[in-house]
Amino acid sequence: MDDARSRLRQADQFARNGLLPEAVDAxxxxxxxxxxxxxxxxxxxxxRQVVSIVDRDAPELVDARLQAxxxxxxxxxxxxxxxxxxxxxxxxxxxxx
Numbered sequence: 051m052d053d054a055r056s057r058l059r060q061a062d063q064f065a066r067n068g069l070l071p072e073a074v075d076a077x078x079x080x081x082x083x084x085x086x087x088x089x090x091x092x093x094x095x096x097x098r099q100v101v102s103i104v105d106r107d108a109p110e111l112v113d114a115r116l117q118a119x120x121x122x123x124x125x126x127x128x129x130x131x132x133x134x135x136x137x138x139x140x141x142x143x144x145x146x147x
Contacts, residue, residue, distance in 0.1 A: 054084050054089075054092075057076050057077075057080035057083065058077070061080060064076055070111070071111060074100055074104065075114070077103075078097075078100055078117060078118065080096055081093045082121070090125050093121070094122060094125050097118040097121055097122050097125070098118075100114060101119065104118075119138055119142050122134075122138045123138045123139050123142070
């Protein structure tokens with residue numbers, strides 16, 4: 051958990067400095083650690099932050115956005131949040147292979 055929090059602080063610093071690819075990578079790493087450590091709600095908040103950054107300021111980071119959305123679907127489903135999982139799944143459809 052401490053490592054995830056450190057990554058989160060690092061991601062915040064990158065974002066403040068306008069280093070968005072680095073920030074997004076660090077946010078994803080933190081979110082995955084939160085999820086793996088049983089902190090699903092913290093992971094969800096962090097993943098939503100990734101989606102927001104990419105949508106607002108860094109559309110070239112579409113792969114990171116897709117990673118975040120895919121993990122969000124899993125986390126929402128694990129928590130029994132079917133409506134949120136379905137809504138997030140819809141965001142993935144244009145990118146489905």
